[in-house]
Amino acid sequence: xxxxxxxxxxxxxxxxxxxxxxxxxxxxxxxxxxxxxxxxxxxxxxxxxxxxxxxxxxxxxxxxxxxxxxxxxxxxxxxxxxxxxxxxxxxxxxxxxxxxxxxxxxxxxxxxxxxxxxxxxxxxxxxxxxxxxxxxxxxxxxxxxxxxxxxxxxxxxxxxxxxxxxxxxxxxxxxxxxxxxxxxxxxxxxxxxxxxxxxxxxxxxxxxxxxxxxxxxxxxxxxxxxxxxxxxxxxxxxxxxxxxxxxxxxxxxxxxxxxxxxxxxxxxxxxxxxxxxxxxxxxxxxxxxxxxxxxxxxxxxxxxxxxxxxxxxxxxxxxxx
Amino acid sequence: xxxxxxxxxxxxxxxxxxxxxxxxxxxxxxxxxxxxxxxxxxxxxxxxxxxxxxxxxxxxxxxxxxxxxxxxxxxxxxxxxxxxxxxxxxxxxxxxxxxxxxxxxxxxxxxxxxxxxxxxxxxxxxxxxxxxxxxxxxxxxxxxxxxxxxxxxxxxxxxxxxxxxxxxxxxxxxxxxxxxxxxxxxxxxxxxxxxxxxxxxxxxxxxxxxxxxxxxxxxxxxxxxxxxxxxxxxxxxxxxxxxxxxxxxxxxxxxxxxxxxxxxxxxxxxxxxxxxxxxxxxxxxxxxxxxxxxxxxxxxxxxxxxxxxxxxxxxxxxxxxxxxxxxxxxxxxxxxxxxxxxxxxxxxxxxxxxxxxxxxxxxxxxxxxxxxxxxxxxxxxxxxxxxxxxxxxxxxxxxxxxxxxxxxxxxxxxxxxxxxxxxxxxxxxxxxxxxxx
Numbered sequence: 001x002x003x004x005x006x007x008x009x010x011x012x013x014x015x016x017x018x019x020x021x022x023x024x025x026x027x028x029x030x031x032x033x034x035x036x037x038x039x040x041x042x043x044x045x046x047x048x049x050x051x052x053x054x055x056x057x058x059x060x061x062x063x064x065x066x067x068x069x070x071x072x073x074x075x076x077x078x079x080x081x082x083x084x085x086x087x088x089x090x091x092x093x094x095x096x097x098x099x100x101x102x103x104x105x106x107x108x109x110x111x112x113x114x115x116x117x118x119x120x121x122x123x124x125x126x127x128x129x130x131x132x133x134x135x136x137x138x139x140x141x142x143x144x145x146x147x148x149x150x151x152x153x154x155x156x157x158x159x160x161x162x163x164x165x166x167x168x169x170x171x172x173x174x175x176x177x178x179x180x181x182x183x184x185x186x187x188x189x190x191x192x193x194x195x196x197x198x199x200x201x202x203x204x205x206x207x208x209x210x211x212x213x214x215x216x217x218x219x220x221x222x223x224x225x226x227x228x229x230x231x232x233x234x235x236x237x238x239x240x241x242x243x244x245x246x247x248x249x250x251x252x253x254x255x256x257x258x259x260x261x262x263x264x265x266x267x268x269x270x271x272x273x274x275x276x277x278x279x280x281x282x283x284x285x286x287x288x289x290x291x292x293x294x295x296x297x298x299x300x301x302x303x304x305x306x307x308x309x310x311x312x313x314x315x316x317x318x319x320x321x
Numbered sequence: 322x323x324x325x326x327x328x329x330x331x332x333x334x335x336x337x338x339x340x341x342x343x344x345x346x347x348x349x350x351x352x353x354x355x356x357x358x359x360x361x362x363x364x365x366x367x368x369x370x371x372x373x374x375x376x377x378x379x380x381x382x383x384x385x386x387x388x389x390x391x392x393x394x395x396x397x398x399x400x401x402x403x404x405x406x407x408x409x410x411x412x413x414x415x416x417x418x419x420x421x422x423x424x425x426x427x428x429x430x431x432x433x434x435x436x437x438x439x440x441x442x443x444x445x446x447x448x449x450x451x452x453x454x455x456x457x458x459x460x461x462x463x464x465x466x467x468x469x470x471x472x473x474x475x476x477x478x479x480x481x482x483x484x485x486x487x488x489x490x491x492x493x494x495x496x497x498x499x500x501x502x503x504x505x506x507x508x509x510x511x512x513x514x515x516x517x518x519x520x521x522x523x524x525x526x527x528x529x530x531x532x533x534x535x536x537x538x539x540x541x542x543x544x545x546x547x548x549x550x551x552x553x554x555x556x557x558x559x560x561x562x563x564x565x566x567x568x569x570x571x572x573x574x575x576x577x578x579x580x581x582x583x584x585x586x587x588x589x590x591x592x593x594x595x596x597x598x599x600x601x602x603x604x605x606x607x608x609x610x611x612x613x614x615x616x617x618x619x620x621x622x623x624x625x626x627x628x629x630x631x632x633x634x635x636x637x638x639x640x641x642x643x644x645x646x647x648x649x650x651x652x653x654x655x656x657x658x659x660x661x662x663x664x665x666x667x668x669x670x671x672x673x674x675x676x677x678x679x680x681x682x683x684x685x686x687x688x689x690x691x692x693x694x695x696x697x698x699x700x701x702x703x704x705x706x707x708x709x710x711x712x713x714x715x716x717x718x719x720x721x722x723x724x725x726x727x728x729x730x731x732x733x734x735x736x737x738x739x740x741x742x743x744x745x746x747x748x749x750x751x752x753x754x755x756x757x758x
Contacts, residue, residue, distance in 0.1 A: 043693065071693030075645075076636050081367045085687045088360045090348045102638040106559065126637075 032066035034093070034291050036284065037086035041099035042074035046231075047278065050257050051097070051122075055280030062288060076103035083107040087114050093287045097121040097279070119287050121279040123173075132286055134279040134300045138174045141274050141304045142181020145252055148272060148306060149224055150185050152250050153192060160191025161223030164215050166208045166236060167200040168228035175200075178228045178254060195219050201232045208235030216243045224250045230261035230273055237269050256307050258319035266312040277302040333657065333707035334674040334681075341685045354688055362567055366635075368680035369569035370395075370644075372673075373628040375651040376577045377503075377621030379672045380584065382655055384617050385597045385664025386510065386517035391625045391651060393528035394502045395644035398629030400536045402495040403639025405486040406555060413535045415482055418494035421501040422478065423471045428504075430467035438462070488554045496626035502528055503622015507615030517618075525648070532641040558634035569631040576624060581669040593617060597664025654679050657708055678707060 038055060042048055052069060059067040068086065072079030079099055086094055087110060094116050098104035105126040111118050118130040153159035163186065168175035186192050195215060201208035208227060215222065216239060225240075227233030233253030240246040255261050256275035264270040279302060290296045307315060345355030354360055374391045381388045397417075404414035474493070481490050502524065510520045558568050584590035592613045595603040604610050625644075633639045658675030660667025682703055686696045 068690045069693075070687065070690075073693070076638075076643075077367070077370070080636065081363070081683065082687060084363045084367075085684065088354050088357065088363065089346070089688065090354075100638065103636040105637060106635065 033064040034288065035066045035068065035089070035091045036093045036095065036287055036291075037068045037070070037089065037091035038095040038280075038284075039070050039072065039079055039082045039086060039097070041072045041079055041097055043071045044074065046257055046260050047255055047276070048097075050259075051278035051280045053280075054278050055095075055284050058281035058284045062284075065284075065288060067284070072099055074099060076100055079104060080107040083111060087111050087116060091116060093117045093119065093291055095119045095121055095283050095287060096125075098123045098125055101125050117287070117290060119283050119290075121283045131290060132283075132296050132298060132300065134283045134286060134302065136276045136279070136302045136304065138177030138276070139181040140301075141254055141276055142178040143184050144181075144274050144304050144306060145178070145226060145254060145272075146182035146185030148274075149182070149226060149252060150189055150192075152252075152271070153189070153224060157189070158191070159186075159189040162193050162195050162219060162221050164195050164212065164219075164222055164225045164236065165199075166196075166211055166225070166227045166232045167198060168203045168232070170198065170200045175228050182226060195222065201227070201235065203229050203232065205231040205235035205238075208232035209239045212236035212239035213243070216240060216245060222249050224252065227251070227253045229253060230255045230257065230264060230270065233270055233273070234264055237264075256305070258315060258321055262307055262312050262315050262319075263321070265307050265309060266316060268309060272306060272308045275305040275307060277304070331674055332710055333678050336710060337678050337681050337685070337703075337707065341681055344685070344689070346688055355685065358565070360684065360688075362565065362570065364677070364680045364684050365570035365573070366567035367684075368676050369567070369573040370628045370632055370635075371647060371650050371654060371679065372573040372676040373576055373624045373631070374621075374644075374647055375654040375672050375676050376573075376580050376669065377624035378648075378651045379655050379658075379660055379667070379669055380580065380593055380617045381517075381621050382652070382660050382662060383584075383593050383597045383664055383667060384614050385600065386614065386617070387521065387652065387662070388503075388506065388618060388621045389518065389521040389648050390502070390506060390524035390528055391621060392644035392647035393525045393532065394499050394622050394625040395629045395632065395647060396641050397502065397528050397532035397535065398495050398499045398626040399632050399639035399643040400532050400641055401498050401639070402491055402630055402633045404535070405491050405494060406633070407485060409482075409484050411482055413537070417531075417535060418498055419475070419478060419482075422474055422494050422497040425497040425500050426471040426474050427467040430470035431463035434463040434466040488558075491555070492630060495630050496623050499622040499624070499626025499629065500619055501622070503625070504615060504619040506622065507618030510618065511611040511614050529641065536641050555634060558631060569635060572627065572631055576627065577669055577673055580620075584669060589613065589616070594665055597666070599665070650679065653704070657704060659712070678704075 036059075040048060040052060043052060055067065055069070059065055068089070068091065070079075070082035070086065072082055076099055080103065083094070083096060083104070084107060094111050096104060096108060096111075096118060098108075098120070101124055108118055108120070108125045108130060109127055112127075112129045120130045120133045120135075122135045124133055124135075149163070150156060150159045153161040153163075165179070165182070167179065195218075196211070199211045199215075201211055208231070212225065212235065222240075222245075225233060225236045227236055230253035233251045237246055237251050240249060240251075250271040251269070253261055253264070253270050253273040254276055256273040261270065261273035265273050279300075282300060282302060286296050286300065341355045342353070345353045347353055374395065378388055378391065401414040401418050404412050405418060408414070478486075478490055478494070481487060486494070506517075506521055506524050509515065510517050513520070561567055562571055584593065592603065592608045592610075595606075595608055596610045596613055600610055629639070629643070632643055636643075654675035655667070655672050656662060656675070657678055658667065658671025658673070660671055682700060683696075686699060691699065
């Protein structure tokens with residue numbers, strides 16, 4: 001009995017020693033002026049990974065800032081716990097990119113009650129007591145894509161062709177916005193026909209492949225494919241390629257991540273993609289501005305950008321690819 | 322001596338807690354963050370959902386079964402709960418909820434009445450029996466009581482369909498839905514004499530499908546019912562009691578204390594241990610193992626329903642993917658708490674520790690701002706380490722190593738080694754202590 005307890009104490013002491021080492025490591029950043037916490041929803045999706053990359057790169061330009069990033073692992077519960085944790089650490093400002101608006105509202109409210117300035121990124125919450133919202137506007141991006149689609153199909157008033165649209169998640173706001181924006185322009189053209197009725201690929205490449213494979217079997221002529229994100233547009237491209245028909249149609253995607261959409265456009269597999277900018281860098285810049293006592297806007301809408309074969313190489317270069 | 326044996330359970334918890342206290346970062350003003358009341362209460366609130374689920378799971382595992390459907394049951398209950406709160410009219414949630422509540426009232430009313438009668442019977446002199454009255458007591462009167470209770474509930478709930486349901490209504494209906502699904506699990510397992518693993522796995526899939534159907538839409542991404550337009554009273558379920566303790570934590574503590582009392586003090590609890598220990602022997606000694614098991618699964622469903630109410634209250638939403646992966650967290654917490662997956666050994670004190678170990682561990686790793694991918698690795702290692710510290714002594718492990726070595730190295734030479742071998746053989750009786758009295 002005694003021996004066993006001694007051994008347990010040994011184990012526990014060893015564990016304590018390890019943690020004290022960890023603490024020494026985490027105490028290095030004590031000389032920073034601002035501690036800014038950033039609660040990310042998940043890091044597995046490419047867009048989120050890019051988001052984190054951007055915010056880390058921005059933080060590196062500000063030596064006075066210590067940035068703490070948490071990962072919600074795509075679970076509302078985990079992200080709420082993360083935010084609470086950052087509140088306990090008394091960060092000077094809190095950046096949150098919610099997994100869901102409703103789920104994170106309570107936690108954001110807690111932070112506001114704790115007098116921490118909150119910056120909401122990409123997706124909004126159900127309160128307006130935060131300092132600032134930074135995000136892209138999916139409807140604007142959809143409009144840009146719709147405008148370009150009309151151009152590709154023959155120009156304003158003369159456009160005609162068969163369009164396949166592959167939705168993101170049904171019932172998710174970004175998908176609806178990207179759909180509505182696109183149709184603002186294409187619905188005005190009497191020559192444009194839509195071949196599918198609300199087929200959702202759930203933002204995933206493999207599901208889009210299957211939708212497109214079916215569409216190819218059912219339709220002789222497809223002129224343009226509009227995917228609500230790049231992986232789905234690429235999945236559709238692969239389906240067309242496997243059917244030997246990729247040459248007869250154009251593919252448009254959205255998101256324009258350097259290592260994803262831009263690469264695909266550069267290879268000529270997608271015709272164009274439209275950047276859905278990650279709000280990481282801008283959000284951090286705004287937070288630092290605010291901490292330094294400057295006034296900031298309530299809402300910052302990030303612009304989009306069309307990426308085609310012309311400008312794709314430059315963007316890849318700029319991102320070191 | 323006995324006390325030391327019993328504290329074995331808490332070794333892991335004490336170790337994790339100490340690590341948390343001693344390794345805690347401090348705020349700029351030098352306060353220990355980990356020990357601040359706010360932080361520890363955060364942990365209590367964060368573990369409350371998993372804790373409730375693990376509470377129900379413990380009894381199921383004690384009977385030698387397993388319940389994989391808890392996450393899906395919670396999802397379905399959360400959808401029902403959120404819809405009742407926010408969508409007026411006879412939605413699918415009402416169609417699912419009202420019959421469940423009626424069935425529950427019927428069965429519980431009847432069972433309680435019957436139980437009362439049986440106890441009266443026992444207290445009467447033996448031999449004085451009346452066959453007709455017996456039959457009446459067996460079916461008639463309990464059924465009437467059950468129906469009365471059911472009618473009373475309908476009388477209260479039906480008028481609420483046209484507008485949104487109030488808190489009491491939601492608190493009655495949501496757990497009843499969980500109870501229904503849990504009971505179905507139990508009945509299929511017992512009546513069909515099937516493996517709990519398969520039955521609850523099937524229920525996990527089925528319940529997820531029903532949750533999605535209830536929420537409407539096709540199988541892509543589903544609408545999320547938010548509680549932001551729910552009744553204001555419901556918000557209280559998220560609030561703090563006395564301005565300190567979070568309500569979900571109170572629910573969890575109450576549930577675990579109640580259930581522990583039931584396991585400790587009632588025949589039902591003893592039967593659960595008996596069935597897990599040796600079902601055949603339990604049945605031969607006159608225990609109605611089928612019914613006991615059904616009740617264990619039903620309670621697991623009920624607790625999933627209560628967890629769902631708290632989920633909706635905390636996150637202001639109910640959705641079909643709530644509780645995804647929760648069954649594994651719950652099972653892990655139960656096993657860390659020293660309950661054997663074979664059944665019959667362990668208990669809720671251990672589960673309580675297991676749940677807290679999980680919560681504190683996540684909290685500590687997050688407070689240190691360790692890279693989240695590394696966190697997962699550390700979590701895994703620490704969990705195994707914790708269980709090792711709790712369940713085994715080092716000499717035991719070392720002797721295993723010796724077994725793997727070539728024969729020559731295995732001859733115990735010194736007296737010290739030999740005595741350690743003896744200690745080992747003494748200590749090896751049972752990897753962990755049975756909690757039954």
